[in-house]
Amino acid sequence: MAAPLKVEFHFDFGSPNAYLAELVLPEIEKRTGAKFAYVPVLLGGVYKATGNMSPGESLRGIKNKPEYNALETERFLRRHNITKFTKNPFFPVNTLMLMRGVVAAEFEGLFEPYFRAAYHHMWVEPKKMDDPHVFREAFLSSGLDIDRIIVRAQRDEVKRRLIENTSTAVARGSFGSPTFFVGDEIFFGKDRVREVEEEIVAQLAAGRRKTA
Numbered sequence: 105m106a107a108p109l110k111v112e113f114h115f116d117f118g119s120p121n122a123y124l125a126e127l128v129l130p131e132i133e134k135r136t137g138a139k140f141a142y143v144p145v146l147l148g149g150v151y152k153a154t155g156n157m158s159p160g161e162s163l164r165g166i167k168n169k170p171e172y173n174a175l176e177t178e179r180f181l182r183r184h185n186i187t188k189f190t191k192n193p194f195f196p197v198n199t200l201m202l203m204r205g206v207v208a209a210e211f212e213g214l215f216e217p218y219f220r221a222a223y224h225h226m227w228v229e230p231k232k233m234d235d236p237h238v239f240r241e242a243f244l245s246s247g248l249d250i251d252r253i254i255v256r257a258q259r260d261e262v263k264r265r266l267i268e269n270t271s272t273a274v275a276r277g278s279f280g281s282p283t284f285f286v287g288d289e290i291f292f293g294k295d296r297v298r299e300v301e302e303e304i305v306a307q308l309a310a311g312r313r314k315t316a
Contacts, residue, residue, distance in 0.1 A: 109307050111300075113140045114273050114283040116147035117206070118199040120191070122282035123227045124177070125294035128184050132297065136304045142219070144206045147199065147281050149270040154279040158196060180294060192230035201257070202226075202233055207265050208256035218253065221246035 113129060115122040129140050151157055163170045181189060202222055209218035225231050225242040232238050243250035256262060273283065277290045284291040286303040 109138055109304065109311065110285070110287060111138050111140050111304060112143050112285040114143045114145050114269075114278060114281060114285070116145055116150075116199055116281045117202045117222050117226050117233070118147055118195075118197055119281040120177075120189075120195075120227055121294040123223050124180060124184075124186060124189065125282045125297055126223070127186055128294075128297045132301045132304070136301060136308065138304045138308070142215070143269055143273070144203050144210075144266060145270045145273045145278070145281065145283075146203050146266055149267070150274055150278060150280060153271070153274045156279045160196060176295065188228045190228060190230050192226055194230065194232040194234075197226070197232065198234040200234075201236070201239055203266055204257040204262055205239075205250075205253055207262045207269075208253045208259075211262060212253060212256055214248065214253065217246070217248055218243070221248055 113122075113126065115126065117123075133139055147158075159173065163173065180186070206215065206218055206222060209215050221243055222233070224246065225233055231242050233242065240250055240254070243253075276285065278292075280292060282292070282294060284296065284300045286300060287307055289303050289307075291300050291303070
């Protein structure tokens, strides 16, 4: 039996483009039968390791390009019928607490509810999620046992997992978020979700031919 195709979504809650891209993934999964592995990485760590910077920094002072990026975002929203997206007025938000939290939630078997709540409080009803009080109250309002997750997030195993995810992503070619891997093929950005799906379909077909 051939090994199942490995497809990955590398994310940081601080990236609005990662949030928007993730909303499209369930439909890709339905159409292809592939299942994305969600891999938390610390975007600040990726930037530091690669010398990259956020679009907010890199586009500052450039005429027309920020406006074009906003236009492309609007097109993406319309193309995928996305209605739940609000720019976070506190952006950029330091995501270290959020990202350690999602790794801790994974250890605690609470990844899905934490993941959904984090994105909700960052990009649907945005808050200053690097404020510890705001952070705790936001997750409590979503019904999570956030104190349990906060305690777990302080453990070395959680910190180590996030560092390892981040360094491994960079070693494989990552320089930002969202990044996707289809097998060993890397794709960057929300506007590559079509190519991601095409690559999944191509690799699945190639796998079937090998086993036929």
